[in-house]
Amino acid sequence: MTPNAREMSESIHEQMPRLLTELAAVVGTTNVLTKPSQQQSYVQGALEAVTDATVAVVIPHSLVALWRVINICAAFDVIIIAQAANTGLTGAQLRMEIMTGR
Numbered sequence: 001m002t003p004n005a006r007e008m009s010e011s012i013h014e015q016m017p018r019l020l021t022e023l024a025a026v027v028g029t030t031n032v033l034t035k036p037s038q039q040q041s042y043v044q045g046a047l048e049a050v051t052d053a054t055v056a057v058v059i060p061h062s063l064v065a066l067w068r069v070i071n072i073c074a075a076f077d078v079i080i081i082a083q084a085a086n087t088g089l090t091g092a093q094l095r096m097e098i099m100t101g102r
Contacts, residue, residue: 012078016055019076023058026068033057042083 024032033039034056042057055078060066073080 031059
């Protein structure tokens with residue numbers, strides 16, 4: 001039996017401290033942004049008024065660090081939304097619970 005969305009959400013929140021610790025071990029604590037004030041320029045484009053809760057913005061500074069971050073997120077079954085230079089995809093990180101069930 002697969003867990004429902006609420007059970008999955010609770011499970012993810014319970015694992016969040018460990019996830020953030022593992023990410024920080026790869027990229028350093030200053031490169032794991034968890035405060036909304038730190039995340040604003042990453043989660044909201046200049047032309048967008050819509051934002052959504054984001055657990056963390058992770059800033060890897062090498063391809064190896066990016067690979068490790070992706071592997072950690074995959075192990076925790078966390079959705080990754082990549083952003084490059086505030087392109088037109090900035091709003092794509094907003095949750096789509098209807099489509100993803102997450």
